[in-house]
């Protein structure tokens with residue numbers, strides 16, 4: 001039944017390319033962040049695990065809030081070898097930015113009419129980690145990697161209303177200025193990812209300008225994948241950064 005789970009992936013180097021869409025807050029477009037084979041695999045892995053997407057309320061309790069967030073979510077097992085490769089790829093991307101650990105990978109799925117209204121990925125109160133290696137430590141979500149996994153959706157762009165728009169030279173295939181002229185919309189192109197920094201580097205508080213939405217899917221289905229990286233309270237956000245190797249194993253379940 002679960003034969004996919006027994007596949008062991010060696011971490012292959014993935015050749016991706018990057019473009020900066022916004023410097024402050026930092027938003028980077030990453031083309032080819034995951035391969036088609038990786039997408040096929042995580043979609044099969046996640047397929048039986050989808051449940052109604054949840055939100056955190058003010059007390060950090062998970063709740064379902066439709067229609068605010070009407071999609072489905074599948075948490076992927078941290079122990080899976082490909083999930084670990086993708087997680088390490090994300091952490092390596094961070095370079096001199098704190099990259100001790102990330103939350104469990106999660107898939108999101110939107111059917112027509114489904115959306116995720118305006119929200120921040122950072123949390124108003126720090127989260128308390130429940131993972132084995134950093135249990136009890138307070139953290140917030142420093143980096144967001146949102147990867148588009150395909151599904152032939154129309155609509156379903158990711159919308160940042162408070163970020164300066166894309167260059168007028170952009171052809172609109174990857175990202176564009178929305179029709180109202182305000183902000184940035186990024187199209188769900190299979191294999192591409194959007195990376196941004198959620199917290200103010202100076203003090204670790206949430207950056208309001210990173211509020212964003214997953215716009216309603218008009219037709220087809222949209223799949224995405226979240227990888228959120230952690231900033232521990234009282235750690236420096238920007239290096240020179242020496243990562244703690246002992247934290248690289250077994251971080252999951254947040």
Ligand SMILES: O=C(O)CCC(=O)C(=O)O
Pocket residue numbers: 108116121146156157158159212213214215224226
């Ligand atoms: O669906 C999107 O385009 C964005 C999803 C998102 O922001 C999230 O899952 O936190």
Ligand SMILES: [Fe+2]
Pocket residue numbers: 119120121212
């Ligand atoms: Fe988000």
